[in-house]
Amino acid sequence: MTDLFVDRLVICRRQQYVGKVRFAHFDMHVQSSKKVLVATEKNVFASLNTRTGEVYWRHVDKTGPEGNIDALLMHGQDAVLVVGNGRLLRSWDINIGGLNWEIVLDSGSFQSACFVGQQDSVKYVAVLKKSAVSLHYLSNGHQKWVENLPESETVQYQAVYSGGNGEVYTLGVVPHSHITIVAYSVEDGEIIKQISVDAPWLSNIQASCAVVGQGMLICADPATVSLYMLDLNVQSQMTQIPLQSLGLEVSPGFQPTVVSTQPNPARPPHSEFFVQLGPDHYQLLQLNNGQIVALRDFKPAMLVSFATTGEKTVAAVMAPKNKTGLYKSGRRLLDTTLIFNMDPNGGKPEKLYVQAFLKKDDSVGYRVMVQTEDHTLTFIQQPGRVMWTREEALSDVVTMEMVDLPLTGTQAELEGEFGKKADGLLSMVLKRLSSQLILLQAWIAHLWKLFYDARKPRSQVKNDVTIENLSRDEFNLQKMMVMVTASGKLFGIDSKTGTILWRHYLDNIPSNAAFKLMVQRTTAHFPHPPQCTLLIKDKDTGLATLHVFNPIFGRKSHITPPALPQPILQSLLLPLMDQDYAKVLLLVDDQYKVSAFPSTKNVLQQLQEMASSIFFYLVDSSQGRLSGYRLRTDLSTEMIWEVIIPTEVQRIVSVKGKRPNEHVHSQGRVMGDRSVLYKYLNPNLLAVVTESTDLHQERSFVGILLIDGVTGRIIHEAVQRKARGPVHLVHSENWVVYEYWSTKSRRNEFSVLELYEGMELYNSTVFSSLDRPHPPQVLQQSYIFPSSISTLEATLTEKGITSRHLLVGLPSGAILSLPKMFLDPRRPEIVSEQSREENLIPYSPEMPIRTEWFINYNQTVSRVRGIYTAPSGLESTCLVVAYGLDIYQTRVYPSKQFDVLKDDYDYMLISSVLFALFFATMISKRLAEVKLLNRAWR
Amino acid sequence: METTGSANVSVPCWVMFFRSRAPVLIPVRMSCLLSFKLSVFSTVLLLLCTRFVCCNNGRRVGDALDAEFSGFSVPLEHSFEVDDVAKFRVRGALVLKAGREPSVSLSQNQLSEEDRTKLKEVAAVDGLYRIRVPRVFLQADRQTERQMEGYLTAFVRACAMVESHLSDVIALHTDVSGYLIGVSIVTFPGACRGTEVEDEVDLEVFNTTLSIMAPVNAPGPETALFLERMEQELERKGKNPQEQKSFFAKYWYLILGGAIFLMATSSAQPPAGGDREQS
Numbered sequence A: 001m002t003d004l005f006v007d008r009l010v011i012c013r014r015q016q017y018v019g020k021v022r023f024a025h026f027d028m029h030v031q032s033s034k035k036v037l038v039a040t041e042k043n044v045f046a047s048l049n050t051r052t053g054e055v056y057w058r059h060v061d062k063t064g065p066e067g068n069i070d071a072l073l074m075h076g077q078d079a080v081l082v083v084g085n086g087r088l089l090r091s092w093d094i095n096i097g098g099l100n101w102e103i104v105l106d107s108g109s110f111q112s113a114c115f116v117g118q119q120d121s122v123k124y125v126a127v128l129k130k131s132a133v134s135l136h137y138l139s140n141g142h143q144k145w146v147e148n149l150p151e152s153e154t155v156q157y158q159a160v161y162s163g164g165n166g167e168v169y170t171l172g173v174v175p176h177s178h179i180t181i182v183a184y185s186v187e188d189g190e191i192i193k194q195i196s197v198d199a200p201w202l203s204n205i206q207a208s209c210a211v212v213g214q215g216m217l218i219c220a221d222p223a224t225v226s227l228y229m230l231d232l233n234v235q236s237q238m239t240q241i242p243l244q245s246l247g248l249e250v251s252p253g254f255q256p257t258v259v260s261t262q263p264n265p266a267r268p269p270h271s272e273f274f275v276q277l278g279p280d281h282y283q284l285l286q287l288n289n290g291q292i293v294a295l296r297d298f299k300p301a302m303l304v305s306f307a308t309t310g311e312k313t314v315a316a317v318m319a320p321k322n323k324t325g326l327y328k329s330g331r332r333l334l335d336t337t338l339i340f341n342m343d344p345n346g347g348k349p350e351k352l353y354v355q356a357f358l359k360k361d362d363s364v365g366y367r368v369m370v371q372t373e374d375h376t377l378t379f380i381q382q383p384g385r386v387m388w389t390r391e392e393a394l395s396d397v398v399t400m401e402m403v404d405l406p407l408t409g410t411q412a413e414l415e416g417e418f419g420k421k422a423d424g425l426l427s428m429v430l431k432r433l434s435s436q437l438i439l440l441q442a443w444i445a446h447l448w449k450l451f452y453d454a455r456k457p458r459s460q461v462k463n464d465v466t467i468e469n470l471s472r473d474e475f476n477l478q479k480m481m482v483m484v485t486a487s488g489k490l491f492g493i494d495s496k497t498g499t500i501l502w503r504h505y506l507d508n509i510p511s512n513a514a515f516k517l518m519v520q521r522t523t524a525h526f527p528h529p530p531q532c533t534l535l536i537k538d539k540d541t542g543l544a545t546l547h548v549f550n551p552i553f554g555r556k557s558h559i560t561p562p563a564l565p566q567p568i569l570q571s572l573l574l575p576l577m578d579q580d581y582a583k584v585l586l587l588v589d590d591q592y593k594v595s596a597f598p599s600t601k602n603v604l605q606q607l608q609e610m611a612s613s614i615f616f617y618l619v620d621s622s623q624g625r626l627s628g629y630r631l632r633t634d635l636s637t638e639m640i641w642e643v644i645i646p647t648e649v650q651r652i653v654s655v656k657g658k659r660p661n662e663h664v665h666s667q668g669r670v671m672g673d674r675s676v677l678y679k680y681l682n683p684n685l686l687a688v689v690t691e692s693t694d695l696h697q698e699r700s701f702v703g704i705l706l707i708d709g710v711t712g713r714i715i716h717e718a719v720q721r722k723a724r725g726p727v728h729l730v731h732s733e734n735w736v737v738y739e740y741w742s743t744k745s746r747r748n749e750f751s752v753l754e755l756y757e758g759m760e761l762y763n764s765t766v767f768s769s770l771d772r773p774h775p776p777q778v779l780q781q782s783y784i785f786p787s788s789i790s791t792l793e794a795t796l797t798e799k800g801i802t803s804r805h806l807l808v809g810l811p812s813g814a815i816l817s818l819p820k821m822f823l824d825p826r827r828p829e830i831v832s833e834q835s836r837e838e839n840l841i842p843y844s845p846e847m848p849i850r851t852e853w854f855i856n857y858n859q860t861v862s863r864v865r866g867i868y869t870a871p872s873g874l875e876s877t878c879l880v881v882a883y884g885l886d887i888y889q890t891r892v893y894p895s896k897q898f899d900v901l902k903d904d905y906d907y908m909l910i911s912s913v914l915f916a917l918f919f920a921t922m923i924s925k926r927l928a929e930v931k932l933l934n935r936a937w938r
Numbered sequence B: 001m002e003t004t005g006s007a008n009v010s011v012p013c014w015v016m017f018f019r020s021r022a023p024v025l026i027p028v029r030m031s032c033l034l035s036f037k038l039s040v041f042s043t044v045l046l047l048l049c050t051r052f053v054c055c056n057n058g059r060r061v062g063d064a065l066d067a068e069f070s071g072f073s074v075p076l077e078h079s080f081e082v083d084d085v086a087k088f089r090v091r092g093a094l095v096l097k098a099g100r101e102p103s104v105s106l107s108q109n110q111l112s113e114e115d116r117t118k119l120k121e122v123a124a125v126d127g128l129y130r131i132r133v134p135r136v137f138l139q140a141d142r143q144t145e146r147q148m149e150g151y152l153t154a155f156v157r158a159c160a161m162v163e164s165h166l167s168d169v170i171a172l173h174t175d176v177s178g179y180l181i182g183v184s185i186v187t188f189p190g191a192c193r194g195t196e197v198e199d200e201v202d203l204e205v206f207n208t209t210l211s212i213m214a215p216v217n218a219p220g221p222e223t224a225l226f227l228e229r230m231e232q233e234l235e236r237k238g239k240n241p242q243e244q245k246s247f248f249a250k251y252w253y254l255i256l257g258g259a260i261f262l263m264a265t266s267s268a269q270p271p272a273g274g275d276r277e278q279s
Helices: A002-009 A394-395 A409-419 A427-456 A603-615 A833-837 A907-937 B063-070 B111-123 B158-163 B223-239 B245-269 B273-279
Strands: A013-015 A021-026 A035-040 A046-050 A055-060 A069-075 A078-083 A086-094 A098-105 A110-118 A119-131 A132-137 A143-149 A154-162 A168-176 A178-185 A191-196 A207-210 A214-222 A226-232 A240-244 A257-259 A272-278 A281-289 A293-300 A303-309 A311-317 A321-328 A336-339 A349-358 A364-372 A378-381 A385-391 A397-404 A481-485 A489-494 A500-505 A512-520 A533-536 A544-547 A568-575 A583-589 A593-599 A614-618 A625-631 A637-644 A648-654 A668-670 A676-679 A686-694 A701-709 A714-721 A723-730 A735-742 A748-759 A764-767 A777-785 A791-794 A805-809 A813-821 A864-873 A879-884 A886-893 B016-018 B053-056 B072-079 B089-097 B102-108 B128-136 B147-157 B167-174 B180-187 B207-213
Touching: A013 A321, A013 B223, A021 A069, A021 A349, A035 A069, A069 A110, A078 A110, A119 A154, A178 B063, A178 B089, A207 A257, A207 A864, A214 A257, A257 A394, A272 A311, A281 A303, A303 A364, A311 A349, A311 A364, A349 A397, A349 B016, A378 A394, A385 A394, A394 A397, A394 A481, A394 A489, A397 A879, A481 A512, A481 A833, A481 A879, A512 A568, A512 A583, A533 A568, A568 A603, A568 A614, A583 A603, A583 A614, A593 A603, A603 A614, A603 A625, A637 B089, A637 B128, A648 A723, A686 A723, A686 A735, A701 A735, A701 A748, A714 A748, A714 A777, A714 B167, A714 B180, A723 A791, A791 A864, B089 B128, B102 B207, B111 B158, B128 B158, B128 B180
Parallel strands: A110 A154, A303 A349, B147 B180, B167 B207
Antiparallel strands: A013 A886, A021 A035, A035 A046, A046 A055, A069 A078, A078 A086, A086 A098, A110 A119, A119 A132, A132 A143, A154 A168, A168 A178, A178 A191, A207 A214, A214 A226, A226 A240, A257 A272, A272 A281, A281 A293, A303 A311, A311 A321, A321 A336, A349 A364, A364 A378, A378 A385, A397 A481, A481 A489, A489 A500, A512 A533, A533 A544, A568 A583, A583 A593, A614 A625, A625 A637, A637 B147, A637 B180, A648 A686, A668 A676, A676 A748, A686 A701, A701 A714, A723 A735, A735 A748, A748 A777, A764 B016, A791 A805, A805 A813, A864 A879, A879 A886, B053 B102, B072 B089, B072 B128, B089 B102, B128 B147, B167 B180
């Protein structure tokens, strides 16, 4: 029980993520600052602690383009963000994460933004839009001036630059014709000059140009393999400098780019700059009195970056020998290297952020943050020590499974004894004795450890979970969470502590891939390792690949999955097993041919025997077609039923079956008069949700179809009129719960459908879809729900005895555990004796949200997208994982912990009472005997 | 063809499904093992002569005649082949009548001697008996608009058809706007027990129960009724004088008792010298 006690303290944990980093800036205004500010593709702006990698504060904006962060500029304590394609300009205080000011900008698509400084102080922000440029005060966001750009119909303005000399330059280009440069006065927005220079080779300024030194625009041209220089201050021609003349060569077919740095917006950029000459080739150059001088060649080099501290600027180069080189700009060379090991299961590095700082002896020290393709941030300190890593891929979990942990070595030994084939009586006895000895040994070791640990204070006893000491606990509460993320990185996370135990990055995942994770073999079949299969399907082409791995260790399996040359329509995991206890995966291709994995002889033989009872269905939502197929013995298929829902009227939005691992404990419900109402428990039932194509609020509707997946029989067909999606649906046991938006009453409503066979069961021993002629009784009731919802799931327990709850993810980040009892179509409108007997709650149209039903208390889960439930070894307990931007894991007890003793259970009292009673019986028995003897003597 | 929005959704469907758990040696939680059972059936061939029968939907007896002139007819086809390659032939004609409450009636032929033999053969190899109807739009005005491309199909096991003596229940489902979206067929009784059909007469005439079903309207939250009930409750409370009593009226005896008790205790112990302290 001590285990449980400790568990309860750490029962729920949340991990916060920010998403793939788009912009990152180190806080530079205080020398000893520990912050890095990140703006991400998930529309999150956050501050991370550089010592631990934890989130200081985080602002989650709207999803989609509305909250898209276009630019992040940092100066001193202020971080200026352009949000929503130039819709909003915001300034944040980076210390506390408070909003300084926010203003709405004029419409127009955002191009670029920069700080504008004068006399060494930065006072303004310039924002360049498609047809206008505006200047705002940094202190309060007020607009100083806004000017329309000349000839904005033909010229594409792409960049804005200021060198601190009282002028703001906007750089525009007419592709393959000329560059237009307009200089505005900072004071009143007056056009000081406007020049136009021929540049027929240029199409995009931001991609190939940069301003270097005292206002020198340098562009790279891949066609002529040369650099072009243009002084912004004097109207002139572009000077062409062939790279050949500098002794440089560009990799064939590569578009060279120019990287410069401007540490202080009030001053012009540094005169040193990088030119990328190839995928792994950089050259550091210097602009010296109008002449370009080659400083140093870096090959191989993956990434380069500049960083400034005080008056010193350093350039960092990341070379593929797993090291970061450092080059200090200026006269002196400071070459230090920092070697660190990249995760072999990670992706290639993508971005490099350097934090430079002055050491006590005035030399420059630095730390590096590396972003890799798999959205991982790694923070490295100088002697190559990795301080922290953040797996930002986990902000986008697509699908997950929970896998039981393996048994300990000794348990496995015992299991192995049963697993092996019997080979003689004597050897069996010996084997049994040896395994018993091992068990005894393990038990003594355990006792010793308990005794040893008991002397230490509790806080010192730490159970660090590593992949070596993973083992199943008594109640199977600790499991391995296998998570698949959109970036193609797989994670194995221990559910108890939340530590990432393994990670595996799958490269070349298509960007629009759909994933399906299946557990082919659980940990129950020692000595066969557990096996998971991930189906990765390109949504456009339908082509799929399989990744087979061990869910406990994350290693790729030695089994080679079959090559799938044809697009895959459907995949199904059969409960059939091959001789190695791996479940059979069937894949249906676009020729309606079926292939099996694993496809051993044994499996094919089993499939042939079973073929006529293997049915599957396909859904083509573009044509509104649902069709059923049957497997033939030669692994071809035949279509046996077809339902077509005309797409002119409604479209299929989701099709949901029941979870295959669900148990239903009772087949019926006892009514008030002691009769039984039997549930209609069809394991093949599909709930199909349709939405009307007509979105007018009077005519829109949501349709619910219950179809048997084997026979295609429409069991029930209902329409919810004046309703609209998005529809969230849970389908379990004999009920379907869905939530929709009522356009008539402008509110969210829940509806529940329950199916009953009636007072008699047609065939109580077995359910066959082919032999259930009577349609079930369908009961339905609806309720008002006072909040919109993000996701919906039902709890799941080992044997299905515990009452069910619905887990509702709310947009506020709370997760509501709503008893299914409240969603019961048999709730009576008028209370009668019988309904009271049955414990039915009287009907009330509004569903309450009670704050004590929130299972995550104050730990909100941002943008919750999915909830995963898994049974544990305790019937009362269901494991819950909510994922979205954050990941949250907890346990729920829908019927309280009826099978667990309380923490304060008094063992001493109970055992002493037992002993006392025992002795009292003994004594009284003795006394009674004596008395009897005495009486006999009399 | 593409799978739906929820990209890779797949649900394996199983005919036979035991609810009991298969014994598992190792005490580890795992998903339920499903067991399967296949029944093999044998049937005996019988021959019969043909007759004509008309069958209506059973719900509205008088509709069959009305449908004759205002409705329109589509073929109901069936197929049963030993090699399970569908070859549809006409089984009868469905007369559909559009309107507020659509109705349907069916006139169908008897099974020919040849067909009966074949049906029994198909039943012996556990083949399928399939039916199909063309897709139609009931609410269209013109015949040309009614017919749409494609068919809706359904099936039962041929042995179930034989053992139920051709008594089947066919349901046609329409959507809200009157498109036919699905057809279903079940036999009654539905099981294949392997009983032999001796009598030839049993396989001659279809005993069809036919229905056409439009979607039902799902109920919304019942606010009006609830409010009415609440009001009634309030009224009842208002009428009941016992509930209306004031606090004092309800608990006067307690208050009185308390006051007497207080008075009794205070008179028994007179305050000890308040005057003295004042001076």
